[in-house]
Amino acid sequence: MTSANTNNTQTPKAVLEFNEVYKDYPDGDTTVHALAPTTCTIHSGEFVAVVGPSGSGKSTLLTIMGGLQKPSGGSVSLDGREYSHMSGKELARLRFDTVGFVLQSSNLVPFLTLEEQLRLRSSYAHQSFDARRATSLMQDLDIEKLRRKYPDELSGGEKQRAAICVALFGRPAVILADEPTASLDTSRAMGVADIFSRASRREGTAVVMVTHDERLLEECDRVLTIQDGHLEESTAERASQHA
Amino acid sequence: MQLAWKEIRHSKGRYALIMAVIILVGYLSFFLTALSYGLAQANRTSVDAWDASRILLSDDANGNLVSSSVTKGEESAILGSSADSEDSAASGDKAIEPVSVLQAVTKIKKAGKASGEGFNTVLLGVRSSSTLVPELVSGRAADNDKEAVASESLSTKDGVQLGQHVSVGRAGYTYTIVGFTRTAEYNTEPVIYVRNGTFTLPSAYASMTSASEASSNGQQQSGQSASAADSDQTVVASGLVVRDASKKISLPDGMVSLDIDAFINNIPGYQAQVLTFSLMIGFLVGVSALVVGIFIYILTMHKRHLFGVLKAQGYSNAFISRSILAQTLILSVLGTLIGLLLALLTIAVMPVTVPITVSPYWFAIISGVLVLFSLIGAAFSARAVSSIDAIEALS
Numbered sequence: 001m002t003s004a005n006t007n008n009t010q011t012p013k014a015v016l017e018f019n020e021v022y023k024d025y026p027d028g029d030t031t032v033h034a035l036a037p038t039t040c041t042i043h044s045g046e047f048v049a050v051v052g053p054s055g056s057g058k059s060t061l062l063t064i065m066g067g068l069q070k071p072s073g074g075s076v077s078l079d080g081r082e083y084s085h086m087s088g089k090e091l092a093r094l095r096f097d098t099v100g101f102v103l104q105s106s107n108l109v110p111f112l113t114l115e116e117q118l119r120l121r122s123s124y125a126h127q128s129f130d131a132r133r134a135t136s137l138m139q140d141l142d143i144e145k146l147r148r149k150y151p152d153e154l155s156g157g158e159k160q161r162a163a164i165c166v167a168l169f170g171r172p173a174v175i176l177a178d179e180p181t182a183s184l185d186t187s188r189a190m191g192v193a194d195i196f197s198r199a200s201r202r203e204g205t206a207v208v209m210v211t212h213d214e215r216l217l218e219e220c221d222r223v224l225t226i227q228d229g230h231l232e233e234s235t236a237e238r239a240s241q242h243a
Numbered sequence: 244m245q246l247a248w249k250e251i252r253h254s255k256g257r258y259a260l261i262m263a264v265i266i267l268v269g270y271l272s273f274f275l276t277a278l279s280y281g282l283a284q285a286n287r288t289s290v291d292a293w294d295a296s297r298i299l300l301s302d303d304a305n306g307n308l309v310s311s312s313v314t315k316g317e318e319s320a321i322l323g324s325s326a327d328s329e330d331s332a333a334s335g336d337k338a339i340e341p342v343s344v345l346q347a348v349t350k351i352k353k354a355g356k357a358s359g360e361g362f363n364t365v366l367l368g369v370r371s372s373s374t375l376v377p378e379l380v381s382g383r384a385a386d387n388d389k390e391a392v393a394s395e396s397l398s399t400k401d402g403v404q405l406g407q408h409v410s411v412g413r414a415g416y417t418y419t420i421v422g423f424t425r426t427a428e429y430n431t432e433p434v435i436y437v438r439n440g441t442f443t444l445p446s447a448y449a450s451m452t453s454a455s456e457a458s459s460n461g462q463q464q465s466g467q468s469a470s471a472a473d474s475d476q477t478v479v480a481s482g483l484v485v486r487d488a489s490k491k492i493s494l495p496d497g498m499v500s501l502d503i504d505a506f507i508n509n510i511p512g513y514q515a516q517v518l519t520f521s522l523m524i525g526f527l528v529g530v531s532a533l534v535v536g537i538f539i540y541i542l543t544m545h546k547r548h549l550f551g552v553l554k555a556q557g558y559s560n561a562f563i564s565r566s567i568l569a570q571t572l573i574l575s576v577l578g579t580l581i582g583l584l585l586a587l588l589t590i591a592v593m594p595v596t597v598p599i600t601v602s603p604y605w606f607a608i609i610s611g612v613l614v615l616f617s618l619i620g621a622a623f624s625a626r627a628v629s630s631i632d633a634i635e636a637l638s
Contacts, residue, residue, distance in 0.1 A: 096557025
């Protein structure tokens with residue numbers, strides 16, 4: 001297993017640990033094995049892609065990683081906390097503190113401006129709003145001028161960058177991205193992948209991106225392939241590190 | 244709360260619909276409440292002014308003061324049974340006072356003759372210096388049998404003025420209006436207070452014995468004639484008003500004691516009016532709560548994806564539910580306030596002949612019920628949030 005080089009010298013920390021995790025669904029008289037027993041670890045600062053055909057179990061994997069659903073068996077640790085026995089409320093709090101989601105469709109609140117979306121996070125966490133971090137993130141993502149815009153005033157690419165900004169603002173241990181470039185053209189898709197790549201290096205955030213888009217894989221540290229619920233791991237050097 | 248307000252401001256059109264429903268229902272509820280209260284007051288203000296605990300009536304009157312008659316013998320028996328050393332009929336017992344009622348058309352007398360169409364009134368006969376007369380707003384108290392004080396509504400609605408002579412009923416009882424009391428009405432008609440015994444009670448005719456009938460033949464004008472005055476069978480009042488709830492009274496045969504609330508409910512038409520309006524207002528508020536609840540539920544279901552996204556990001560069910568309830572609270576409070584304002588404006592331009600009265604107490608209750616019922620309707624939507632799966636955010 002390869003860990004990414006981060007901008008600090010500490011040993012990368014395991015932020016997601018799957019140990020013999022599997023997921024079965026009842027379907028009438030039969031049982032669907034959505035995810036075969038899987039063991040893997042994602043470290044801080046890693047940019048990992050998960051690829052596979054439709055119905056292969058990518059979404060199941062992502063939802064278990066993000067604590068949106070519990071596995072049928074095995075144990076999952078998120079930022080060092082095993083969540084199988086957590087209540088819904090505890091799990092929601094764990095997600096809020098450690099996971100940033102970037103979804104295929106917008107995960108922005110439609111009636112809040114970009115800055116208000118960030119303020120909502122601070123307010124929910126009972127923290128004062130970190131205006132410097134907000135500005136720095138927006139500048140880095142080149143959306144500073146959009147801070148007072150509502151989601152319906154943004155283009156597809158701007159929306160995705162805004163969603164990434166919201167996801168990164170809470171300094172999550174891991175960002176889980178579900179087909180984040182599905183509706184974007186090549187240059188914008190590459191731009192999003194580049195942002196994830198930089199975020200993982202600068203912030204030490206682990207990024208797991210489910211994608212069909214093979215153009216993005218060269219930006220990733222690792223590529224996990226899933227087929228019929230079986231996860232296989234391959235290693236890829238980050239394109240930027242090749243350079 | 245802030246999140247809820249931001250959404251309302253951002254989606255004005257969508258929430259304006261819900262707000263409009265609440266405004267219209269609130270407006271109608273307040274207006275009907277003011278009408279209902281005004282009509283109820285028009286039935287009972289004179290009775291409320293008695294500040295009485297109960298009233299004694301003849302048992303064949305079916306609880307109706309107009310149909311009741313109290314004879315001199317009955318009055319003496321009651322006052323005698325309740326009297327103590329310092330509190331006797333002779334000294335003018337303020338705890339039990341006779342009251343007589345006559346519903347009749349009143350006309351203003353000009354140049355010694357009754358003129359004009361006349362207006363419906365109620366003559367209430369009371370003792371001199373009676374505590375049953377409401378406080379005066381102008382003029383002075385009546386000093387003799389020929390003077391009367393009237394409800395100020397006679398002045399505002401019918402144009403009666405101080406010093407004017409009025410003629411009441413076919414018998415033409417004549418009084419000079421020397422004062423106006425604060426509004427006092429009975430069975431929706433304004434009250435004129437006169438000395439008891441200055442007019443003949445209709446019930447007196449029915450109650451008269453054949454002896455008194457013979458002796459009173461042709462002497463109705465004076466009512467309690469000299470020859471009948473000594474008779475125990477002479478009708479001296481319609482009822483006896485008891486102010487002191489603890490007063491022990493031994494009722495003679497043929498008399499009943501009615502709690503004052505029960506007496507008010509027996510005023511002809513009163514209960515039917517109050518019940519009709521109460522049901523209308525109750526159903527209106529209930530239907531409004533249902534409509535608002537359905538609106539909020541539809542909006543909640545419309546926002547399933549957003550709530551799924553928020554839940555995926557770790558926002559709790561409680562946070563999202565609070566936001567829905569806060570939104571409903573804002574909408575219902577604003578809608579109720581605007582409805583109240585519109586109703587007050589409408590009431591302000593109503594002609595004085597419309598029996599409409601603003602009751603801060605009932606308006607506060609209606610406001611509270613409107614907001615509370617809207618919140619209950621929204622609570623179902625808030626509960627539905629917990630059934631929304633965060634995985635829906637990925638779909």
